[in-house]
Amino acid sequence: MNSRRDFLQKITASALALPLLSSFKSENIGQPYDRAYEGPVLRVAIMGLGGYGTRVAEAMQTCKYAKLTGVISGTPSKIKDWQSKYGIPEKNCYNYENFDNIKNNPDIDAVYVITPNALHHSQVIRVAKAGKHAICEKPMSVNAREAQEMVDACKKANVKLLIGYRMHFEPKTLEIIRMRKSGEFGKILFFQGLSGFTIGDPNQWRLNKQLAGGGAMMDIGIYSINGSRYMVGEDPIWVTAQETKNNPQKFKEGVDETIQFQLGFPGGAVASCLSTYSMNSLDRFFLDGEKGYAELQPSTGYGPIKGRTHLGELTQPHTTHQTIQMDEMAGIILQGKQPVVPVDGEEGLKDMKIVDAIYQAVASGKKVDLKL
Numbered sequence: 001m002n003s004r005r006d007f008l009q010k011i012t013a014s015a016l017a018l019p020l021l022s023s024f025k026s027e028n029i030g031q032p033y034d035r036a037y038e039g040p041v042l043r044v045a046i047m048g049l050g051g052y053g054t055r056v057a058e059a060m061q062t063c064k065y066a067k068l069t070g071v072i073s074g075t076p077s078k079i080k081d082w083q084s085k086y087g088i089p090e091k092n093c094y095n096y097e098n099f100d101n102i103k104n105n106p107d108i109d110a111v112y113v114i115t116p117n118a119l120h121h122s123q124v125i126r127v128a129k130a131g132k133h134a135i136c137e138k139p140m141s142v143n144a145r146e147a148q149e150m151v152d153a154c155k156k157a158n159v160k161l162l163i164g165y166r167m168h169f170e171p172k173t174l175e176i177i178r179m180r181k182s183g184e185f186g187k188i189l190f191f192q193g194l195s196g197f198t199i200g201d202p203n204q205w206r207l208n209k210q211l212a213g214g215g216a217m218m219d220i221g222i223y224s225i226n227g228s229r230y231m232v233g234e235d236p237i238w239v240t241a242q243e244t245k246n247n248p249q250k251f252k253e254g255v256d257e258t259i260q261f262q263l264g265f266p267g268g269a270v271a272s273c274l275s276t277y278s279m280n281s282l283d284r285f286f287l288d289g290e291k292g293y294a295e296l297q298p299s300t301g302y303g304p305i306k307g308r309t310h311l312g313e314l315t316q317p318h319t320t321h322q323t324i325q326m327d328e329m330a331g332i333i334l335q336g337k338q339p340v341v342p343v344d345g346e347e348g349l350k351d352m353k354i355v356d357a358i359y360q361a362v363a364s365g366k367k368v369d370l371k372l
């Protein structure tokens with residue numbers, strides 16, 4: 001009977017500290033570092049040391065349950081900087097050619113993929129094949145087929161796949177979800193999501209179809225897609241969409257500048273959303289129900305998020321989103337915690353199915369039915 005030995009070989013060193021998990025508490029997240037905490041910590045390698053990777057690394061310095069222990073980058077000088085800033089040993093540093101060797105590194109539990117969108121698919125699959133949990137930035141891929149393959153690969157490798165949906169842990173957002181679930185808005189009738197900013201440098205990867213997979217929809221419109229689902233509390237059953245392109249030099253074929261889209265929900269609610277790379281100050285969610293409303297503006301920026309409902313202003317305190325996200329993800333991976341709003345690969349896959357349907361509705365001019 002090898003089952004016990006097999007089990008012990010499969011679990012990571014951090015998971016061996018499971019008896020200490022009782023000290024793992026959500027209310028401690030974001031509080032000053034507690035030296036008394038000696039329980040398991042999720043040891044994370046960040047892949048892609050760009051703008052957002054840098055933000056996540058900085059936020060992780062105040063995590064209690066997650067720690068940056070490795071890096072994967074194609075730029076040796078960045079690796080050196082991160083090594084000295086975060087005390088990362090040489091043996092935990094990889095490049096894009098050799099990171100499959102992470103399989104043999106017992107000091108890394110999970111890899112957080114923070115590279116251009118079109119790279120997520122192959123990189124997450126390699127992480128899964130190396131036997132490490134994958135955390136992947138949004139959009140998880142550039143279409144639903146790829147997203148499904150990522151979900152399947154992680155299932156096959158018996159590792160978790162989580163998507164960087166930081167708003168799923170944001171306190172004001174969670175308060176609106178709590179109110180909606182307890183019926184305080186009554187029957188939900190309408191959601192409006194406005195997601196956009198004016199994008200600069202025309203040569204950046206976000207405006208390159210090969211690396212971005214699309215345009216504003218992939219990058220920022222996805223917040224309204226995902227937000228409509230957690231605000232309304234249902235998955236949409238149809239979509240219609242219209243595209244406007246005012247600057248075809250900057251926004252080439254396959255790179256959407258502005259798309260308006262509408263979603264229909266099984267309970268009868270409708271959503272009206274705007275995704276754009278050509279307008280500023282668009283970061284607003286509005287939810288309307290028979291008995292009340294909720295409003296967030298800004299709704300998905302790095303915060304502080306501001307909001308109110310028909311009962312008054314939302315006053316939950318701001319905590320750095322990426323700090324809460326990584327601490328909560330440590331709980332999900334190490335302890336099997338269930339978040340209020342899922343952040344797993346299936347959740348990301350649903351959004352990619354909606355993205356596919358939006359592009360299909362733009363191309364055909366027709367209503368597209370959704371089965372999520």
Ligand code: NAD
Pocket residue numbers: 048049050051052053074114115116117119137138139164166205211219
């Ligand atoms: P960025 O351009 O600042 O960084 C991307 C990194 O990937 C760079 O370090 C770059 O060197 C590296 N890279 C590796 N291979 C590359 C290649 N072939 N071409 C170009 N760069 C390559 O971008 P970012 O803003 O950090 O975005 C990275 C990912 O994070 C995207 O998927 C984006 O949607 C996501 N993101 C999420 C949030 C959020 O709030 N959740 C915010 C910003 C970005």
